[in-house]
Amino acid sequence: MSKLNFEEIQGDILLGGLPKRAQTFLFFTIDPKRIQEFRTQLKKFVPQITTLAKVKDDRDAIEKSKAAAKNSTAPILSITGVNISFTKKGLTQLQLGLGTDDIVDVDFNTGMFSGAKDLGDPIEPGSQFTPKWDKNWIPGAIVKDATGKDVIVKDIHGLIMVTGDNPNRVENRLNEIKDHFSSASSVHQLEGNIRPGDQKGHEHFGFLDGVSQPAVEGVDDNVNPGQQKVPPGVILLDDTTQRPKWAVNGSFLAFRHLSQLVPEFNSFLEANAIPGLPPKDGAELLGARLMGRWKSGAPIAVTPYVDDPAMGADPKRNDDFDFEKTSQIRCPFAAHIRKTNPRSDIGLEVTKSNRIIRSGIPYGPEVSGKEALNGLTEKGIDRGLLFVSYQSNLGKGFAFIQRGRLSIRN
Ligand code: HEM
Structure with missing residues (x-):
């Protein structure tokens, strides 16, 4: 297999992902009347996307700083990261004109909302939404309409993730991005934070998370004992399947808001x-x-x-x-x-x-x-x-x- 181009892969996918103490998820829709404008804005935005090459450098810098600090606490480096993804609806809206926008994945093409029942997500007749979903299940972004009533926006076109070493830096970077994408509007925003003190790296029930990850051949040099090696094609789209060329080195992102x-x-x-x-x-x-x-x-x-x-x-x-x-x-x-x-x-x-x-x-x-x-x-x-x-x-x-x-x- 040819060597992977780290400049072409988004940084959150491999090598431990974007370094993050804080992260904001911004779900957006593209204004249907301003698609051409969005495309231009997206093109200009490309250099801002944090690549895997940048993540490698950032992670090396973190390791160096930790080693230099020896037994004292290493300073937290000011690092931010940005990745972007699109939904099927977003790709359709974008009209890429790259031959095909069919990325050949049934679950991606049909969307999580229509597949919810199959995923085991609860349905409870009587909830305020149509179809009748469990009140604890968020079937899309919930926003107020002009009359103040809750409505679901299911037409989410994409997700921008901004990460950083603290929430302020993430917020500042996000505001710049929102200004940049004047042809899109934010429909839903969620903020994550690593847990404090000795709970760093632990999820809310208290368990250490992110322990067992596969090692991707040609990417992860240091494979830990017991860590399973997988070919890059398990995580990244490669050219061995019927995927369109433009999608190669991308990956499908599944997102869940789990209370x-x-x-x-x-x-x-x-x-x-x-x-x-x-x-x-x-x-x-x-x-x-x-x-x-x-x-x-x-x-x-x-x-x-x-x-x-x-x-x-x-x-x-x-x-x-x-x-x-x-x-x-x-x-x-x-x-x-x-x-x-x-x-x-x-x-x-x-x-x-x-x-x-x-x-x-x-x-x-x-x-x-x-x-x-x-x-x-x-x-x-x-x-x-x-x-x-x-x-x-x-x-x-x-x-x-x-x-x-x-x-x-x-
Ligand atoms: C609130 C919900 C969840 C919590 C609190 C949670 C927590 C954890 C923890 C603490 C671990 C063990 C540490 C590790 O190996 O990283 C783990 C492993 C794992 N989780 Fe979850 N998880 C959640 C939801 C999910 C979901 C929805 C999936 C996939 C559908 C998933 C897939 C996995 C996988 C694949 C592993 C690694 C298993 C292994 O290779 O040993 N988890 N999770």
């Missing part, structure tokens, strides 16, 4: 703590068995009864495991990481094409003392995960995993 009821989750663990242990430890073990890892990141397939924080924090050890086929003594079949990547349960070769790169970020405030005490998320508070995954085929990657196809394949 997490953290105090309720913790109460559930306490109420159902595994017996025979002090209640706190029983709750901790139940959480670990639901996830397949301890909060530290240590896999229960290796250390099933006690946490090993040193292992959790060590990339050379925290992904170096497999599941015991047909046994769930160490790790339940239903553990999140076993359902989303069953490893040898199904066969590493078989599941290779189902691997995804995850690049999401938590959002929302930390749990307050009052919420922790009541075991209830306060009204009006929303926290969770702004989930992002990259794959070359949605039906094999995100959608396949979300539909639970991996766990029922045999």
Whole structure:
């Protein structure tokens, strides 16, 4: 395979993605009367898009700064990043004139809204929207119409993601971008932030996230023990399939706004703590068995009864495991990481094409003392995960995993 051109690949897809402490997701629509103008603005915007080559340099600079700081805290470098993606509706609206805008992916072409039922998203007759979706499911951007009524904007044409080392820098960069794209309007905006202190890198339930990612051949030089190698074509569109030429080196981005009821989750663990242990430890073990890892990141397939924080924090050890086929003594079949990547349960070769790169970020405030005490998320508070995954085929990657196809394949 020819060498990948890092200047052609957007930076969030590989090598750990855009460095981010804060990230804003801006969903936009293109004004149908100003398409030509949008195209011109997009062309001028291209040099601002953070490429994989830039991410490589940024990540090298971060590593150097950490090494130079030795035992003291390394300064946080001022780095921002910008990536852009389009929906099927956006591509159609753009009328690229590149021969075809059909990028040949069923899930992409039909869109997440029409595929929601198949993805297992809840439908609850009686909700205020048509079709009748569960009130907790956001079927598009919800905006107020002229009369102040909530309406759903389903015609989202694209997503601009801005990342940075702090929210102010992200906001400033985003404002410049909004000014630049005068032919588009923002319909929905979401802000994510990494969690504070020792929870950095952990999602809101408290588990270390972003541990198990596939290593992409020709991109990731340092492959950790246990890390599965996949050809670039699993994540990037390549020219071996019927994809149009202009799409090569792109990737499909799946986005999900996933709310997490953290105090309720913790109460559930306490109420159902595994017996025979002090209640706190029983709750901790139940959480670990639901996830397949301890909060530290240590896999229960290796250390099933006690946490090993040193292992959790060590990339050379925290992904170096497999599941015991047909046994769930160490790790339940239903553990999140076993359902989303069953490893040898199904066969590493078989599941290779189902691997995804995850690049999401938590959002929302930390749990307050009052919420922790009541075991209830306060009204009006929303926290969770702004989930992002990259794959070359949605039906094999995100959608396949979300539909639970991996766990029922045999
Ligand atoms: C709020 C929802 C979610 C939370 C809190 C969450 C959290 C986690 C955590 C803590 C891990 C283990 C650490 C790691 O390997 O990175 C993990 C792994 C993973 N998650 Fe999620 N996740 C969520 C939703 C999803 C969704 C929707 C998908 C895909 C449809 C997904 C796919 C995966 C995959 C593929 C892995 C890696 C499994 C492995 O290779 O061992 N997750 N997740």
